Amino acid sequence: MNLVDLVEKSGARSIAVVGTAKNVGKTVTMSYLAQELASRGLVLGLVSSGRDGESIDSLTGEPKPSVVPPEGSWVATAEGVLGEAAAFIEIVDVLERVGLFGRLVVGRVVEQAPVELVGPQSARELSALVKKLLAFGADVVLVDGALDRRAAASPKVTEASILATGASSSANLKTIAEEIAFLTWLWSRVPPESRLIETLSRKAMAMNVVTFIDQEFLLRPTEYPTCLGFEEEILEESGDSIAVVVPGAVSEKFLSEARAWTERKDFAVIARDATCIFAAKDPGVKLHVIEPINLLAITVNPVSYRGMSYEPKEMVRTVSAAVRAAVGRTVPVFDVVSGEKSIRGVAGVAMG
């Protein structure tokens, strides 16, 4: 099974492609998926969360590949970056909200041409935009994201996600594999096993303040709408609670402090979804989410912009093994942009 089969079989109508760094082949993955899905008769929608850097790569000076949406697909981007592409797009909507690059323009691609994608940053607006493209007639919407624009992967926005990493992500293969394995672990967080705690967590989340769940399964709301900047003040109140539900962002400091403050080994931190959790390593505390991310696959680009490149098979194998060790299951890993393969060869070098 190749990446396109996997995407098609998932039935997801919106998919985030999130790069872990620049030059990791995210745009290539997007373009590849767009072309292949279109060739299977699906109508594509393409949007971006925020803006993906500049059109000229500041590191290499080479023009960066733009997404080339197939004819008939729907795109949304800011009027300020539309440029010549405006001539290839039938405009069907102009959204009132003005961003840095002007208003968002929604249109249907009349003739295949490179388009720079700029979209809204917030999960709420992004979600509305994805729904709009689906309403216009897109079968599958691909959302371009990055770790610093991770709202794309929020379950509020997309139904499934693909992580893109590559040789440019870090200095050596071991580090690359460890980083992506941790990210996969984080994005594989699930709701609490207990249905009762899950129900309580949803209730607590709706209250929009950090809330403890105590031993008697009662909700104990704090006065803090966020944990940012109040990590210690909040955790001081933890008492004999079994979990804390945090609306919004969960800081790394909060997680490490949580371990220090609570005596209970099974104390859990519950976030809305994994895109809200900011951590670079296993925090050593139980971590749950209310809305899990459906991580479909990982793509790797063995070539870095520094000219460095790995043996594709070795890279796929190393990443795959590290991921399996971290999450205890196999996540499909695909190789993109390997010169040894034609674009069709992107499909399924290895699955574990």
Added chain:
Amino acid sequence: MGKFFAGEATAENIGFLKIWENLVLRSAPGRRVKARARPRLPGEEKELENDLEEIVSVCKLWDTYPDLFERLCNVLESVKDPFYAIALLKDEKRLSSAELFVVGHLAFTVTRVLSILKEIGIQGFPPRAIPPSLKDLERRLLPGSAGQPVFYVSDSYSPELSRVRAERKNKEKMWRAEMTKEAQAVERLLGRRPGLREEIAIRKTSADLIEKARLMPELGEIRETVTHVHFRLKATAEAVKLEREINRLRQREIALEEEVVSTLSREVHAKLGEIEGAAWALGELDFLLAKVELARRWRAVKPEIAETSGRVLFLEDAFHPAVKEEVESRGGRYQPVSVEIDSGVSVITGPNMGGKTVTLATVGLCVALAQWGLLVPCRAMKFSLYDYIYFQPQTGEKPGLSSFAVEIVSLKEPLSRIHERGLVLLDEVGRGTNPAQGLALYAALLSYFMENDRKGSTIIATTHYHGLASMLGVPHWQVTGLVPSQDDLQDLGERWINGARDIKWLYEHMDYRLQKVGPDTPTPQDALLVARVLGLEEEVVRKAEDFYLLGRGFQEGVRGSASSRN
């Protein structure tokens, strides 16, 4: 909110600001029209009469055609802000594709709005809310848009553009065929087919393959990494020639596209007047519908506007929407306010919790709503226009100023506008200071208005000083207050035994209606009853009743001690 509201927070205090802010418009033009709205002032009675009559007639139409109005609201919701395009046109600038779409969309919206208005009966709407048809513009900018407005620099705008595009596409096809032919040749020789970006990467372990590739004229070496050498397919001479032609055609195409956009911009510019007129008309329609919706929600009525004579302020069963909502949300029964007050000074007395402040706010709110062109939440209203409204309720202190100081500073405002016709709502002025001096100040303030006002202002003053009205010889109204029947008192007694001394009993038994006080009307003992109901020590309440019965002697004692202190 301009000069109409005198004093720092009158608009907020009477509850007008919140209602105005919650008047949500569906479109950008509607929001602009609302932002430009201002109250009608004395001299504009006829205009206000018209404004209000419009709302009444559209209200009736809405009752008759609810579905059509729902459609109209949905269409207005889809309006794109046209004012940026209008600004560009005024500067004679070229519109972008996005702006051309916005203008086309405006024309499309106007067509839909006009067809709905015709179905309802267009003569029922004021002319300023009926947009001029932009059918020509719609046809020109959105050709072939069936149901869904779409703008695209299509071939139909320019035969030349159509020709160039076709030629460019043809050359591109030839270029692809040429490159594919070459790629196939490479594949035959190397056993490898160029992939993404026409590239081939060969592992360094296959040294012979690399040598072979280096010798092939079709391939150029582009970079070398630790493990691979990368090659890219070179364009053949024919392909290079085609590329050059494609580029030339593309440049021509871009120029032609710009020409189309410029031509369209000029055509749109010629219709600037109609476009701007349509934008504002949609805004007026949106604003009118918002006012009608509010009137329907409140079952509001059109006030009667008295021009010069009979300057009476009459309100029957008026309600303050925010207070009503609050009362009903706690399960209470809201008692509407009725007043009939002549111009000049009137005094209202009443018990604590008797709704004196709410009465003032309701009067102020109804007048403000009416002058801002909205129907009024009451059964009937009659009034004549004011130049300004002033209301300063008893509120807390500000940093560095006592509540008394806040009050004094605020009072300068209506005093400075003595030559205008004001609705001056005074809430227990002087409460926060020495009682005797407070009373003196209040009486002086009111008599100043009585002596100097020539415009027929209405001054309503609430107070606990029962003698104030007779001291000045002005009409005196009192909140009916607590008038418990024998059964009620028995019920109250039982509640006391059960230890329930709550505010709820007060809410249930307080009669908020105003009644005119004559010379023989006794002063109610509401304060002591309120204290008792709220559960103050019985001994204290009894003592208070004894003191009260001492009556005048006690009051004089207070006055004496006040004057001896000064």
